[in-house]
Amino acid sequence: MSANSGHDPRYTPPVTRGRGATDVLHALAAVVGWAAFGFFWYEVFYRTPPAESATGILVVAVLLLVSVSLTAAWIRHNLVLARRYAFRRRWVREVEPDFSRDVLGRPVAGADWETLMSAPEVEIDLDPVSGRKIYRAF
Numbered sequence: 001m002s003a004n005s006g007h008d009p010r011y012t013p014p015v016t017r018g019r020g021a022t023d024v025l026h027a028l029a030a031v032v033g034w035a036a037f038g039f040f041w042y043e044v045f046y047r048t049p050p051a052e053s054a055t056g057i058l059v060v061a062v063l064l065l066v067s068v069s070l071t072a073a074w075i076r077h078n079l080v081l082a083r084r085y086a087f088r089r090r091w092v093r094e095v096e097p098d099f100s101r102d103v104l105g106r107p108v109a110g111a112d113w114e115t116l117m118s119a120p121e122v123e124i125d126l127d128p129v130s131g132r133k134i135y136r137a138f
Contacts, residue, residue: 102133110135 109132119137
């Protein structure tokens with residue numbers, strides 16, 4: 001099944017291109033960051049007394065356990081929600097558009113919407129007396 005099934009057949013996904021030098025710089029920054037991380041952990045473990053290293057290892061292990069536990073709990077929570085509300089994703093709600101007022105609540109007047117949508121040019125004016133928005137097709 002294609003990724004586009006069920007959508008507008010005229011839809012084409014945006015074209016993406018590699019950024020070249022930017023991608024290389026990002027990769028280099030990531031490698032340098034991980035190398036610095038490894039170097040500092042090396043310094044911590046080999047320059048501290050064994051008793052303090054054991055405490056450090058214990059702290060890191062507890063933080064790792066808490067981090068993995070919280071991540072697993074969050075994933076489980078999202079899976080429960082996805083199963084509970086799966087029925088909501090089975091259809092698209094039909095909405096009848098109401099063009100009688102604009103987003104600010106002002107009344108709208110003008111030609112029928114089919115005429116306006118097919119017109120090459122549409123003028124939108126605001127009537128200062130009534131506050132209505134008036135659409136004119138040209």
